[in-house]
Amino acid sequence: MSVIAKVREQDGARVVTLPSELLESIGAGVATALALDVKDGAIVAVPIAEPARQRSRRYTLAELLVGAEHLPEIYEGIAGALDGDPVGRELG
Template sequence: MSITTKIRKQGGAAIVTIPPAVLKTMQLEIGDQLSLEMSEGELVVKPLKSAKKRYKLSELLEGKDAMSRLNADVAWATEGDPVGHEIS
């Protein structure tokens, strides 16, 4: 895939726009970090591999109480015998 883009100025920075099709193909999102390297007079842009997010136990357990309440609220639906043509 070859795409032409221009360098433009925004504030004091030089900006290069990456088209949405390139972002999608490379599985990149706004905010992802890129590595810029010079190689034989060419600019090489590579995505930086982000480390997997590590969660604290407290983060993993967030919402646990709400889910327990929801399960208790719908427990009636799993109790008792079928009353119609339910699939069991």
């Protein structure tokens, strides 16, 4: 399959749009990482498998504050900062 694509500029970057059919022919789709190389004056694109991303873990306020009771010993300017009730939408 031969496709003619024009290089254009977008926000200071040079961009080439690849047709879906061309990407599908190499097993690539939206969000597929491509390894790009130049061989014999041609750009070669090969899809690469990326490790699965783990979903970001949400921490409770108690988990985030583990060890915080020692902060005043390290930095006296923080004394009293951990006293008092929650003032926002903190998780318990």
